[in-house]
Amino acid sequence: MLHLSNIDKYYDSKFQRTFVLKAVNMEVKEGDFLSIMGPSGSGKSTLLNIIGLLDQPSAGEYSLYDKSVLDLKEKVKVDYHRNFMGFIFQAYHLIEDMTVYENIETPLIYKGVKSRDRQAMVADLLDRFNMVAKKDLFPQQLSGGQQQLVGIARAIVGKPKLLLADEPTGNLQSVQGEMIMETLKTLNQEGMTIIQVTHNEKFAEYGKRIIRLEDGIIRKDEKS
């Protein structure tokens, strides 16, 4: 579904050009669960952002379903974000002024889903994540793990094909982290393609495949 070839990302400063990604080639198939690992500053987030259409590569080709997705118009990008992919971040990035319920519902509103359908979809997810009792709380009133669950719920409520997760467990204690990883695994089993960035070897093992980045270069790409 997703194909990167010869992706470079660099930043020019006054005296030099710093490469963050160098000649990255990558193919992701539908239903895949990919873990990206690597030391800090090796370009993991940058790669994920490029995949998520949040950042532009400096050179190279990127296509989704054999269609190039470089230089897309803002509108088309918003479309991809609404309908095709979901994001989860290390810092949970929930909207403070909204309740759990509303946080999950909002992407559907942006997408233009009808009110009745929205109710059903949000209720489903709350049920699934055992958060029904918490639906009227505000993010600040939840634990980190719970917040991240809401983040996942929000990311997947629109039924995206691709889920991008940048260190989803980074701020969590290991028990909560494991619960998140279990959730991702189930989602993958249900058919969702997932790409996650993680520092944790054990959590990386949840993936079907692990890519190791070093200085912007893919050192290893192996089945786990």
Place this chain on the structure above:
Amino acid sequence: MLRIIFLSAFRSLLKYKHMSIINLVGLIAGLTSFLFAVHYILFEFSYDSFFNKTENVYRVNLEVEKEGQTIFHGAKTPRALFFAIKREIPEIEANGLAYFEKCLVNFQDRTIANQDVLWVSEDFEKVFPLDMIAGIADYTRPRSGVISETCAKALYGNENPIGKIMRVNEGMPIEITGIFKDLPPNTHLRAQYFIAVKTWVEMGAINAEGDWRWNGWWNYIRLKDGSSPEVTTSKINSLIQSYMGFLADDQRSARFSLQPLKTMHFIQGIEGEMGAITNYSSLINLIVIAVITLFIAWINYVNLSVAHAQSRSIQIRTRKLIGASDFHLWHQSLAESSILNIAALIASFLLYLILLNTVASVFNIPVNQAQIPLGYVILISVLTVFGGILFSGMYHGIELARIKILPDQKQANGGKVKSGLVVLQMALSIIFLISTLTVYKQISFMKNKDLGVALNNVVVCTGPASLNSDGNKRQRFEGFRSDLQNQAGFEGVTFNQFVPGQEPAFGFREFNNPTKGKSPDKQIFENHAGSGFIKTYGLKLLAGNDFSENQSQNLNRIILNESSMKLLGFDNPEDAVGKEIFRKGNNSAALKIEGVVADFHHEGLHKAIYPIIWNNQFPNEFGYFSIRVNTQNVQETLSHLQTTWTRHYPKDNFDYVFADEQFNRQYESDSRFSKLYVWLTLLSIGIATIGLYGLILFYLEKRKKEISLRKVNGANIAQVIHLINLTFIKWVAVAFVIAIPLAYYAMYRWLENFAYKTELSWWIFVLAGLLTLGIALLTVSWQSFKAASKNPMEVLRYE
């Protein structure tokens, strides 16, 4: 979707209370004053609009020209015109004639002076239908008239006035045929009584058909629906050929024009208006200032919410990431600004309703007595607020759209606050300050300028109207005068037809000076004055003498002011004294010049000094007696004056004013506007200041890391404060540069309303700039001091 948008907007407003309060206070202050301004402006624009089909009503004005120059432009026209229009102009539905007089009225033992009476022709009630409470208005009957509700109470108490006779002035009996509801303050018709002018015809004071030469009457017409005012105007003008051929003798031409009733309250420069004229440009200034005050409150909202959005940009990014388009974000900011604005509107509306009476009395505007349709106030304010929501919501939305999902390096590090709107606010504050200071300077200039006439300690009494047709009134005055002069405390007693501070209602005519071969095409105001008027009013005699104490020596003697002396072609005062001049059209009665006085201001400084001639005739009717009193124990002197008055004029109330107070009344409207300006200026500066205060909080929050680093690197508190303040000083400087030309232009235009004006001093500009700088620095410095004195390690540890 609306629900969730509004809910989240509402929560965010509650959460950031400080910011919401700053915004609300500013918006409420701005909106409340805007509501009052709207109310006042509606009041001014509603003049005479309550008359039935007011758009069909016009006044006939007259313009006389000679050699292409307008020599007269007045609201008053000949009485014969009334009959001619009635007879010969089919386009009119009705026409009416009016003459204004301040009268003394009396019923049994009750006497009231200074009543506003309009003497009106038949059909006047069809042009201006009154709201009758009882009886009817029928001006075809001589010796009858109608009375206002309030005056009916004052004069008749609990008795029913209808059918009762009231006495006017010297005792003219007038039967009351009806009572009308008091005219509201928003009409140019100034009257508590409408009395049939046919009374005078019956008394033989005027003839039945009127004449074409004396422009002393207001002629009103009401057109038939659909009649064209242009056609009617040209038909009325064709009357000139038939009846006013005498104009051609002096190579003059005349032109009548129809002035719509609605414009009457605003058009300046027409002589002989009945009602007060509001300075149109002062009113427009007021609208502009009120809107700008409100605008400043909106700028606060925009500035603060943009700064706020940047400081919580992660929230905005998140929204974008989960699929919000710019349009959605725009909804969000619209929702926030709607909630704030609507809440502020509701609060302001309540304040407006509660404070209306207070504001009316503080600014001395009778707005509360006029019927202003509340619906209009609501409509205008709702529309304006809607505009404000769009402006602030849109501006904010555009700023939000600029925030990228991934922060680029610049956005993340920059501690920049949008300076454009802040500078704009400051520039507006400076302009307001300059304007207010200039307006004040002009008003104190007017009040303090040497008028050339000493008005302090001069008491002006209204002449005894009960003696209007008494042949002995001059002797009685001489008796009154010598009685006063035999007492201590009275330093001068004189009579006049009109006194300084009054616009002469009549007395303008032309003169010839055969000695110099001059017959100027300009009317000179011919006033009456008694001997001693030069002393009483402290005038400067340039040559010759005051009128003699011996009345018989003053026959056909006149005194000129410098302007009329020059107009008549004399080279200097000495040259004029002893020479003879003539009233135009009367070459037999020579008027010998007895003296020349220096020019002085007979009216306020809006008007240029004009030529005046005094003769020694006693006022035919009314007139004023002026008495200079000793400054010691004014109260006692006044009571002596009153007893003396009552002894000589038992039928007439002692009705007096101080000459200087009367003179300053001419500046009432200017004073009122300046008061309004000052309040709005203070308010808008206040609003801008709390906005700046909110902004500095964001600004320092963003730069706290930089400040700490500087301190770690050895900067002391003073240096850091200086660094922060420097930004604001720069803003004030830019604002100052923008403000100066705009303020200069605005004030230059405003001062053009005055014949005598103060200059636009440079210090006003500097003072306004310094004040703004001072206020800005005061607002900023405390916060910058707090930020600068924070322990840098604490801040850095948190990062």
